[in-house]
Amino acid sequence: MHSLLKKGKRVLTSTVVLTTMVWAVGVFGISLSATAAVSGDLIKITCTGSNASVCDAVYYLGSDSKRYVFPNEKSFLTWYSDFSSVQGVSQEEMQTYTIGGNVTYRPGVKMVKITTDPKVYAVAANGTLRHVASEAVAVALYGSNWNQMIDDVADSFFVNYTVGSAISAASDFDKAAETSSATSINVDKGLGVVSGTGLTVALASDTPATGIVVGNVIRVPFTKVNFTASSDGDVTIDSMVVKRTGTAAQDGAFATIAFINAGTNEQIGLNKNLNSVHTATLNDDIVVKAGTTLSVMLSGNMASSLSSYAGEIPSLSLDSVTLKGGAVLNGSLPITGNYMTMNSTIEVG
The missing domain is CATH 2.60.40 (Immunoglobulin-like)
Structure with a gap:
């Protein structure tokens, strides 16, 4: 889909984060309390004044009791509108949750482009990338401002995704159904949910x-x-x-x-x-x-x-x-x- 990039797309830049680091967001204005976290919570270490280097990173707690990293703010905002639901936990509790991997974009919300790959992809379930084959298909799926619905994904995070079949016609991809089916990160990653009674x-x-x-x-x-x-x-x-x-x-x-x-x-x-x-x-x-x-x-x-x-x-x-x-x-x-x-x-x- 090289032609898509030649038709006026303004390249969106984002801060590239090393794979050995976590993404931090400014959530200092949020009231946080150190309470027991459960599957599906957004969690961060409660800041105490002496742990500033580790207390800003936000994670998703999966049903497998592992924490999942948001690579950047853009991916976070495909799942949540703001940071109001972030919950503080103690550093000791956080250390009991091993890192399970990175969170991928919520299906259907945005298209993505890998920094060294000119193709534009729609995101399907569980981080599956599907090449949008033409501008006409992009317009049909994302509207006339489709070129403003593309985020750059750093090469280092490409391994979080898999490449699926191309989208040759708008009927090949139900954007609304993809989004509505991904009711949570647990569901999108196939982690299952802790069942209530x-x-x-x-x-x-x-x-x-x-x-x-x-x-x-x-x-x-x-x-x-x-x-x-x-x-x-x-x-x-x-x-x-x-x-x-x-x-x-x-x-x-x-x-x-x-x-x-x-x-x-x-x-x-x-x-x-x-x-x-x-x-x-x-x-x-x-x-x-x-x-x-x-x-x-x-x-x-x-x-x-x-x-x-x-x-x-x-x-x-x-x-x-x-x-x-x-x-x-x-x-x-x-x-x-x-x-x-x-x-x-x-x-x-």
Whole structure:
């Protein structure tokens, strides 16, 4: 993809860090407390005034009880928006976690270029680099400002990645699905997660109210569901099934069903079609961190025209949930949100 680099890409420079060193970030303004760390935490040694040379490096604590190094700030910011979740630990505790390796870019977020390789790559799961074969493909995947979505990766960190198949057409790479599937560094590296004992599911108090829906609109929110993991470990949702409900309703009003992380507004997995029994299944793993609540919005991508469904009042229900690792699901299913009224007099687009 030499031509990509000849069409105005301003080379992005970054500080190259030796492989024997760790990357340090300025997190002095963050309130940190030395508490026991768990899998999935961002950790650093609590600064005491006498350990300035070692107390600034930030690591990811994997489920294998090893710490993983962020090579630089750019790779860190593909996973986190800021440093507010960094937790301080004692130097003695830090020394119990051996270094497991480096963190690679979160899949789908940025493209990368190796300093001595003119090819531009998209990042897929577990640090797999896929050559973007043309400018047209880059535009289709990352927009007209694709050339501002490229980071340079030092040659010394190339060994963290593997090279996969090229992306010859935009359909060869689902950028959104790559990102949404990489729910954590544990998941991306295939480290697994420490399994908690239970997950509580309930209808969110702020689930969307009954309203009017028009045709040709995507990601219309129907039902908001909260998943709360027990405090003894992360819980992985293996699959969930949504069902189109409502006595005066037809499946045809929905082009597809979408599952949205309500906290980040990112889609989880791909759009799903309703089958002959009015259900759609999401099989993408979703990790709910220990002691936290993850909200998922069951949403509809509406048909281009609702003329055949005017006045119908469908709703979307969470019909079933399957968990991994022996965790127990607490809560009553199905969970159904409010119905929405189909309107055929207004269409978008």
